[in-house]
Each structure stands twice: as C-alpha cells, then as structure tokens.
Amino acid sequence: MIKKFSSSFTAKLHRVFVFSTAAVLFLAGVAALTFETFNSRGQLINRAESFGALIAGHTGNALIADTPDLAEVFLRNTLLEQDLVAIYVYNDSGQLFSSVKQPDIALAVPSILLRSSLLSRFQFNQNLFEYSRPLRVNDELVGQLYLQYDLTRIEQYLIRYLIFGLFLYFASMVAVYLLSKRIQRGVAEPIDRILQTMQAITEKQHFGVRIRGSEAGEIGAIIKGFNKMIAQIDKNNRKLHQQRQEIEQHVFYDVLTGLPNRRMLLHQMEQEIARSRRSRQKGALLYLDLDHFKTINDSLGHNVGDELLKTVSDRIQDVIREADTPARLGGDEFVVLLPELGANEVKASNNALSVAEKVRSAISKQYNISNRILHVTPSIGIVLFDEQHHNFDTLIMQADLAMYRAKDEGRNRVQFFLSYMQENADHRQQIEERLRRAINHHQLKVYYQPQLDGQGEIVGAEALIRWQDESCVWINPASFIPIAEMTDLICMLGRWVLGNVCRQMVKWMTDDKYLTLSVNISPREFQQRDFVENVEEIILSTGARAEYLVFELTEGVLLNDIEGTIAKMKRLATLGIRFSLDDFGTGYSSLQYLKQLPLDTLKIDQSFVRDITTDPNDAAIVTTIIAMSKHLNMKVIAEGVEKQEELDFLKRNGCDQYQGYLFYKPMPENEIDQLMASLDMKQANVAQIISGPEWLIYD
The missing domain is CATH 3.20.20.450 (EAL domain)
Structure with a gap:
C-alpha cells in the first residue's frame, strides 16, 4: 500500500511536470505558427498592393488609348512577379479589356463582387489569393485591375515550418522527460520517504519511525524538522498513554479488586443492549451483596475485609463465562452482566439462575484469610433485560430490590424481580x-x-x-x-x-x-x-x-x-x-x-x-x-x-x-x-441554618 502510494505520487509529480511543459511548448508552437501564417499573409497583401500601384498607371493609359494589344504586351512582361499567375484588366463597363495567365494552371473565374468594388479589396480562395483595385486617370475611373496569386509556395513554406516546429517540440519533450527523471531522484524520492513515514504513523500509530537521508538544503531541513517533531510527539504520546492508563484504571476499574466499576458496567451494558437488538436475545443482571460483611470488616479490620473482597471477585470470575462482565459497585456489592441467555424468557431465566447458583456456591465456600477461616454468603437478585427493557438505572434498582427480597427471605439465596413490577408502575x-x-x-x-x-x-x-x-x-x-x-x-x-x-x-x-x-x-x-x-x-x-x-x-x-x-x-x-x-x-x-x-x-x-x-x-x-x-x-x-x-x-x-x-x-x-x-459575604463560615425537610441522601 505504501509503495503504491509512493509510486503514484512520483508518477503524478512526473506527469504534472511533463504535461505542463508539453502544454507550454505546444501553445508556444501554435503561437509561432499562427504568427508566421499571418506574417506571410500580410507580406503577400503588401506585395499585391505595391505591384498593383506600380502597373496601374501604364494600364490606365492603355485603357484610355484603347490599345489592348499594347496592354497585353506590357502585362506579359510584368507576369514575372513571384507567385503571380494571372492579371486581368477590365474597362469601366466591366468588360474584359486584356489579360495574361501562366500556362498550364487552372484558375478560378475572377469574382464579380470583388472586381466591381470601387475600393481595393482582396480575398483568399482555396489555393489562390485574389486582389482587385480600381484604375483611375486624373481621378476618373477608367477600369479595374484584378490580380491572382498562387498560394502553393507559401503553403509549402508553412508545412516545412510546421515540420521543423514538430521536430523541435518532440526533441524538447525528450529533454524534458530526462530532466523530470533527474528531478525525481533529487526531490521526489525524499518526499516519498516522508509520505511513507507519515502513512506508517497514521495507519499504525507508530511514532518510533524516522526518515533516513542525507539531503541538504530545504529538503534536508524538512526531514530533520519532521524527525524532530515525530520524536517529540512520540515522547508526549508515551507519557500521555501512561497517564491515560492510570486515569482509566481509576475511573473505569475498581482500585481494590481490578473489576470494572459502575461506569465500565454501563458502557458494557450499552454494547450488550445494541447486540440484543440484533440477536433478539435476552440478558440478565445479577446484583449480589455479601451477607454480614460489615461484621467481618468491623471485627477483623479493613485489611481482612479487602482481602476477602479480592478473593470473592476472583471466585466470581472463575465461574462465569468469558462473555460475562463482573463489576464492583462499591463496598460489598457486585453486579454481573450476563448477555445472550436465550431468545425466550423461560430459557433466559433458567440460564441466569444456573449462573447465579454457581456464583452463590463459589462464594459460599470457606475462606482462609490471614490464617483465619471465614465464611460468607451472598444474596443475589436477578433482573432480565432485552431491547425493550434496558434502562440501566431501572434495571439496577429492580435487581437491588430483588436482592433485598432475597435477604428478607433468609439470605444466601437467589431471587428474581417479578412480583412487584406492576405495583411500582x-x-x-x-x-x-x-x-x-x-x-x-x-x-x-x-x-x-x-x-x-x-x-x-x-x-x-x-x-x-x-x-x-x-x-x-x-x-x-x-x-x-x-x-x-x-x-x-x-x-x-x-x-x-x-x-x-x-x-x-x-x-x-x-x-x-x-x-x-x-x-x-x-x-x-x-x-x-x-x-x-x-x-x-x-x-x-x-x-x-x-x-x-x-x-x-x-x-x-x-x-x-x-x-x-x-x-x-x-x-x-x-x-x-x-x-x-x-x-x-x-x-x-x-x-x-x-x-x-x-x-x-x-x-x-x-x-x-x-x-x-x-x-x-x-x-x-x-x-x-x-x-x-x-x-x-x-x-x-x-x-x-x-x-x-x-x-x-x-x-x-x-x-x-x-x-x-x-x-x-x-x-x-x-x-x-x-x-x-x-451575612457579610466575605466573612467566614457562620452558624448553620436548619430549615426544611431533611433528606440527607438526596440533596
């Protein structure tokens, strides 16, 4: 993937350089050819105007003298003009007075519109250039002069010019291609290394990689600066990762037992609810409290109590499934999240009861803590949940009520939350x-x-x-x-x-x-x-x-x-x-x-x-x-x-x-x-005011 990404960048850089240069050279060639075409065109027009002005006087006199033979001799002598193939002279009534042509050349009939104009005019028609100007003697119109030039020589010149330009164009492109390859080795390869490193960091979050290279100048400075930046990021990331682990351990896990706490349990609960929507499976929460744990804690001390809680958490983890989530809510209260117990209530209840009995049996076995033999039993409440009944606080409350019902019925037993749901509603x-x-x-x-x-x-x-x-x-x-x-x-x-x-x-x-x-x-x-x-x-x-x-x-x-x-x-x-x-x-x-x-x-x-x-x-x-x-x-x-x-x-x-x-x-x-x-707002604490109903636990 990295190699493909790198090669695509190099190829893209190469194509951009070559194509942009090709475009510039092409536009320059088109501009030069266009300029030369218009230049040749302008020169031909100037030649026609100069030649027409040169022979206009003699031709006008011949028209006045009505000597067409003399005019033809004169015109034949002037037909030596380059590219000139035909000369026509018309009288003031539009009739052909005299004309001369180059032999063996098929020419178009002179344009009536062009030769009837009172001003000098011209047109390019296929391979001919046609020029017409009025003949005047003493400011009196006596006729019309019509010239035809062959464009074959000019076309051949422009073709040779185009061939030479194409040769220069392709030669330049070869040179540009070779130059581009040389630029790639000096610029693209270091950039490729930078991109490869960036991609490795982005995809794998591996901040230990560095760019190797001995380039000087701006590229070398970029590589050194990049390596220095990554080193600092790596250092900060390691430190942040360590701090995050410590904070998450305190925030999401119980410090004493290492079990997930209420926050993590809620997070797992959300995931299991989302999974139950897809699988249509029911799950359960086991809420268990250790019977008479306070007596052990008060009589033997918190150290013994803490060791007992650790052992209880180990026993819970030993008997539940890998997919289950045990959590400690605080004190001697534990919750076990049991996902995917069955699609119907009977099967889910039986499976939940089976796990609860395993937990109860494991916890009820004797303990050897600090060379003391201890016995403790749990009271367990069970509540089922599915995609419709999944409010975490409600489920915890219901499981808690079921657990207290188990305590009321003699402790060391399992109780489902069932009977008083409608009463609560x-x-x-x-x-x-x-x-x-x-x-x-x-x-x-x-x-x-x-x-x-x-x-x-x-x-x-x-x-x-x-x-x-x-x-x-x-x-x-x-x-x-x-x-x-x-x-x-x-x-x-x-x-x-x-x-x-x-x-x-x-x-x-x-x-x-x-x-x-x-x-x-x-x-x-x-x-x-x-x-x-x-x-x-x-x-x-x-x-x-x-x-x-x-x-x-x-x-x-x-x-x-x-x-x-x-x-x-x-x-x-x-x-x-x-x-x-x-x-x-x-x-x-x-x-x-x-x-x-x-x-x-x-x-x-x-x-x-x-x-x-x-x-x-x-x-x-x-x-x-x-x-x-x-x-x-x-x-x-x-x-x-x-x-x-x-x-x-x-x-x-x-x-x-x-x-x-x-x-x-x-x-x-x-x-x-x-x-x-x-009260002076800057004064320290004053006598307490006792007022209103006292609900210490809820304010």
Whole structure:
C-alpha cells in the first residue's frame, strides 16, 4: 500500500511536470505558427498592393488609348512577379479589356463582387489569393485591375515550418522527460520517504519511525524538522498513554479488586443492549451483596475485609463465562452482566439462575484469610433485560430490590424481580398525576443550599426543588424526580425552576447583592430542540444576568449525540452561562469528550464524599478527580460534606468549593433572603441554618 502510494505520487509529480511543459511548448508552437501564417499573409497583401500601384498607371493609359494589344504586351512582361499567375484588366463597363495567365494552371473565374468594388479589396480562395483595385486617370475611373496569386509556395513554406516546429517540440519533450527523471531522484524520492513515514504513523500509530537521508538544503531541513517533531510527539504520546492508563484504571476499574466499576458496567451494558437488538436475545443482571460483611470488616479490620473482597471477585470470575462482565459497585456489592441467555424468557431465566447458583456456591465456600477461616454468603437478585427493557438505572434498582427480597427471605439465596413490577408502575402513575396537579396548583417550592469556598465564604447556591402536597406533607424528591424524568414533566419543572431562580436573582440584584446560582438540568430537558431558545426567553423576560447562572449537567447528557451536546453548550456559553458536571464519577464519561466540553466545574458526587475517610477506593477516586480537574483547568466542588473530617480531607487534596449539611441545609427563599441580608459575604463560615425537610441522601 505504501509503495503504491509512493509510486503514484512520483508518477503524478512526473506527469504534472511533463504535461505542463508539453502544454507550454505546444501553445508556444501554435503561437509561432499562427504568427508566421499571418506574417506571410500580410507580406503577400503588401506585395499585391505595391505591384498593383506600380502597373496601374501604364494600364490606365492603355485603357484610355484603347490599345489592348499594347496592354497585353506590357502585362506579359510584368507576369514575372513571384507567385503571380494571372492579371486581368477590365474597362469601366466591366468588360474584359486584356489579360495574361501562366500556362498550364487552372484558375478560378475572377469574382464579380470583388472586381466591381470601387475600393481595393482582396480575398483568399482555396489555393489562390485574389486582389482587385480600381484604375483611375486624373481621378476618373477608367477600369479595374484584378490580380491572382498562387498560394502553393507559401503553403509549402508553412508545412516545412510546421515540420521543423514538430521536430523541435518532440526533441524538447525528450529533454524534458530526462530532466523530470533527474528531478525525481533529487526531490521526489525524499518526499516519498516522508509520505511513507507519515502513512506508517497514521495507519499504525507508530511514532518510533524516522526518515533516513542525507539531503541538504530545504529538503534536508524538512526531514530533520519532521524527525524532530515525530520524536517529540512520540515522547508526549508515551507519557500521555501512561497517564491515560492510570486515569482509566481509576475511573473505569475498581482500585481494590481490578473489576470494572459502575461506569465500565454501563458502557458494557450499552454494547450488550445494541447486540440484543440484533440477536433478539435476552440478558440478565445479577446484583449480589455479601451477607454480614460489615461484621467481618468491623471485627477483623479493613485489611481482612479487602482481602476477602479480592478473593470473592476472583471466585466470581472463575465461574462465569468469558462473555460475562463482573463489576464492583462499591463496598460489598457486585453486579454481573450476563448477555445472550436465550431468545425466550423461560430459557433466559433458567440460564441466569444456573449462573447465579454457581456464583452463590463459589462464594459460599470457606475462606482462609490471614490464617483465619471465614465464611460468607451472598444474596443475589436477578433482573432480565432485552431491547425493550434496558434502562440501566431501572434495571439496577429492580435487581437491588430483588436482592433485598432475597435477604428478607433468609439470605444466601437467589431471587428474581417479578412480583412487584406492576405495583411500582401503578405507584409511578399516581406520583405523576399528583405532580401535575402540584405544578398547576403552585405546591412546589425552590430551596437554596449555599456553596462555600476554602475560606468559608459563600460563593454560590444550588437551587433544589421541594414539594409539599395538599395535606402539607413533604414529598421526598427521590420519589418524584425520577418519575418526572421519564416524562415531559421534567421539562415543565425545569422551566419553572429556572424562571423562579432568575426572578430571585433579579430581586437580589436590585439590593446590590450578587450570588452565583446553580440549576440542575436533566438530560431529557437538555436534549429538547428548543432548550436554548427557552433559556434565552427566560433570561430576557426576567432581566437576569446569565453570567451568574451555572447549569449542572449529569453524565447522562453525554451518552447521546455528544456533538450536538457540545454545540448546544457552546451556544449557551456565549450567553455567559457556565457549566458544572454534576455527580461526577457515578456514570460513564469519556475522557476524550470531557476535554471537548466547555465545562467550568466538576462536582464530586456525595456517594464518594461520604466514605472518603473510611474507604480507600472512594478516597482514591476523589483525589484522582481533583487532580484530573486541575490538569483540565476546571474547578472542583464536593457535595454532601457532612463531617469535619471529610472537609479536612478535601481541603488537603485541593478541592475548591464545598456544599453540604456541615455548612447549610437547603433553605426556602425567605431564609436565604435573611442570610444574604445579614451575612457579610466575605466573612467566614457562620452558624448553620436548619430549615426544611431533611433528606440527607438526596440533596
């Protein structure tokens, strides 16, 4: 392939040089031949005019004297003019007065139109040149002189000229061809080597190749510069590859067991769903939790617990198929993705149960950890998926519920998710209807949870939606937000929250108080075609300043149409809106896309913050996220900070901002108004404000 590419380039260079030279020489030859033709033509016309003027006087006198014999003798003596073959003299009545011709030459009859002209005229007719001029004596028209010239000699001259030109043309082309070959050896060969090297780098990503050559001048400088550039790229690529492997190991794999984590599991799940659409096969998720693992961890220490988890992960991998994907979600919770179990539900259920029993049996065997004999059993929940039932979060929730049913039934057993699916659907429908009524009857409220920097100063607040129904009962956000996200209700909620936040911002601005407000944007809302236009309309209608708005996006936004997502974010960024990636670390984000997105902040999910002082895996993930954000020139904010130890850990590792119950709980508008009115924004952390319903896990 490289040789073909190289030869094609050399041949192309050769053809371009030869053909361009041939074209130039051809045009030059055509121009020279054209010039010579017109030159010969002009000379013949001049000769005819001069000769006609020379004999016009004698011929005119003969016409006046009416002596045709004398005129013929005179004309015969002048017929010696080169190429002249016939002379005709006509009187003023158009009758032939006298004529002489070269013998044995067939001539055309003189043109009546040409010889009747009152001015000198000429024409080229086949192989003859004909010239006519009036004869005047004392300005009186007495007749017409008509000359005929043979063009044979001129044609032969032009043919010889053309043959000589062709000879020169082909001789020049031979010289050009030889010169082109010489140029190829001096220029094309080094360029071919450069192209071969570039193609090798492009196709094989092999940056260790170099171009060899001792050429001087510009070509040599190009080769040296190219080699130097490739060497630097190779060095940077090796370094980047090493860093990427380290980051991906932390981001996509569990640090302790080496198993894929939630992000990688989600990625594999997407691939298996796509495969199931083609094969029409069902798959399953096994969600397993170790029974009484906390007792072992607390009594024997984390080292023993970690070794036990490693052994459990090894046993899981030993009994599952090569196509299956085991993953650790955290703590003592594992998930196994089982693809292509069968085309019908009965076969898929039997195969899933068979694998689950193998896993349960393998994990239930005794362990020898640090010279201690340990026993641990798993409780396993199973949920089937196919091309119609493939929402990852829903499947995990259903498998988790099945696992807890297995624990309720005595632990160390396997349970399918079956019986309460319809109950959950009915409950979801009830929540959706009540939520629609709540929106229409203004039962929803916006609460604000302040965000602080490292010095304890309030630098922003996150807007959180709260629902108090007709009976003044607070509805847990976790019970209605997921349902809203399944329908267009989330778009209605999003517009309502953004409008309230903008109006609150304008209210504070009139009091000369400015605070950055963060608004959660769901993937479904963000993917609406008119989302940007709706945001612009709300900002313009309320008079809010977009530079004080931060849109918090979850990693679910990045899973579909990444190019459209980037374009939409850039349009919003031109308005001044900034972006924060919410719950970072809980989903699956491509690091390549992360570099392309116009993000300002990464928000560490509270599930990692909660155990950073006790779980080395969470601590490693949090420190990796903070370090990565610094390299990407992004800020980091940690949510769910509830303990001083967590705050100290985050500060030591360079976290920029914090949010959580350690500082402030979410508060309604009147309380946040009081806080902003009474608090010096440059003052350090003050007394905590306790307000509203306390759902620690969901804010």
